[in-house]
Amino acid sequence: MDVLSDAIAAVRLGQPSSNRVRVEGSWCARLAPYEGAGFHVVLEGSCWLLADGGTAVTLGAGDAVLLPHGTGHVIADSPADPRTVRRAVPFESWRGAAETGAETAAGPGSVRMLCGKYRFGRSHRHPLLAELPEVVHLPGRAGGHHELRAAIELLGRELDNRGPGFCTAVPGLLDLLLVYMIRSWMAEGTTGAWPAVLSDPVTATALRVLHSDPAAPWTNDRLAAEAGVSRPTLARRFSTLVGRSPMAYLTWWRLTVAAGLLRDTQDSLTAIAHRVGYGTPYALSHAFKREFGTTPGRYRADSADSAGAPLPAG
Known part of the structure; x- marks a missing residue:
């Protein structure tokens, strides 16, 4: 047994969900707060994320972002003013349009992403998870987070190909992705207490x-x-x-x-x-x-x- 695995198992509910999306042009989508953790991985292009707490992150190709406390946020093609943010399309509607367009060839300004959620119980979170910041940004710089990159690549292939065993492979890869995102955060030299505890x-x-x-x-x-x-x-x-x-x-x-x-x-x-x-x-x-x-x-x-x-x- 290990602390991180136990911390996740103690609060997880049901199966995670994920999808692969592509969108072009000018767009702005909002995800409401939810009971769990969410992530986005940018596979191609760049975009901008603004959490409800005010944290803004520019995401480039290869970047991953984890929202471990289910913080509501806006994700858009570029930094937006408050009026644009208020007009953001609910993510569910935007996702449907993006998936329809994902079958076409990529055009100028195309953004491809992996998006997903883990459902967690709010009560009695382990302090290791509780101390994670609202937004964990993991840049996709060369040479960093090798295991995380490998999990992202495998998950993308499964979502593209949907081969035999797909329904078993994807939840397992999503679990692996979550572990690697938290590991990567711990390896970043963060000032949180639990990296020091476990070292x-x-x-x-x-x-x-x-x-x-x-x-x-x-x-x-x-x-x-x-x-x-x-x-x-x-x-x-x-x-x-x-x-x-x-x-x-x-x-x-x-x-x-x-x-x-x-x-x-x-x-x-x-x-x-x-x-x-x-x-x-x-x-x-x-x-x-x-x-x-x-x-x-x-x-x-x-x-x-x-x-x-x-x-x-x-």
């Missing part, structure tokens, strides 16, 4: 073993021994970098895993309690209500209701 050998080891077996009877002494340091050293480094003590993080993570099992499985509360390190379903229910403000049964019912909501077009 520190003590905290990284402690997190790895906690995530590998959250149900184990962990203590500070046992965790310090796993990390190869004294208990005070572990407590100091972990709390400073992660922002909470090792045992407080473990409790939070156990309950986060329990929430995912309630959402994604039909396992009994007793089985879930044992999987996440609680001796009885009562003990889990008490801790769960304190953390989430609702009972496990109500959380499961509400999750089932929201699971039927369609993913916004992307």
